[in-house]
Amino acid sequence: MSGQGFFVSFEGIDGSGKSTQARRLHDALHEQGRDVVLTREPGGSPGAEEIRRLVLEGDKDRWSAETEMLLFTAARRDHLERVIEPALAAGRVVICDRFADSTRMYQGLGRGDLRAAVDQLHAMMIRREPDMTVLVDIEPGVGLDRALARGGAEARFESFGEELQARMRAGFLALAEEFADRFVVIDGNRNVEDVAADVAQAVRVRLP
Structure with a gap:
């Protein structure tokens, strides 16, 4: 447990439904009387939201990967x-x-x-991991179709296409093995209610 509270992150490829599941968990815990904060990255604080607009909008080649890494870390530090x-x-x-x-x-x-480089910068400037990470896992093609249909400011990353989605899915699953003590993998290829029920159960087991 981090400090006196409990820190849960949601991860997944674009269109996985993680944002919906994060909101549902927030609402469920709030109804149970928990004091809950729902936030997002990049963003979550005024300064970080300004950086969000810089990195999620515009042409896909607007920033190099190195510049993005620095921008996201700056946003995360302010948010933290x-x-x-x-x-x-x-x-x-x-x-x-x-x-x-x-x-x-x-x-x-x-x-x-x-x-x-990402890990070195994280160790230097952030120095915190979530207490628990929920990975909503979904087929890359399904996720991309959902993300493109949704539109919005994240279109810059969605424009990288299904090949990136597939690499990201494999990478997230590898992270779940690397950090098995904090990751829980939830099958997102189902209806929203079934996914939410599994998320709630997984979090319930770990909440102090």
Whole structure:
């Protein structure tokens, strides 16, 4: 457990349904009387939201992978200082839609061989992992279709296509093995209610 609170992150490829599941978990815990914060990355604090607009919009070649790594880490540091750490110190449950594992995948693996650099920067500037990470796993083609149909500001990353989605899925599953103590893998190829029930059960077991 991090501090006095409990930190849960949601990960998955684009269109996996992780954002929906993060909201559902927030609502379920709130109804149970838990003090819960729902946030997201990149973003979650005013400064980080400004960086979000820089990295998620525009042409897919707007930034190099190295520049993206630095921008995402800067956004995460501001988010950590202003939102996540104060909430955990107050004993709250923090639910975050993406955290450092997304940078390990999208910049560290998906756009170059930068995983070691991502980890070094994380160790220097962030120095915190979630207490629990829920990986919503889904077939890459299904996820991409959902993401493109949804549209919105994340279209820059979705434009990299199904090949990247497939690499990211394999990478996330490898991360789940690497960090098996904090990852729980949930089958996202089902209806929303069944996925939510499995997420709730998995989190219930680990919540203090």
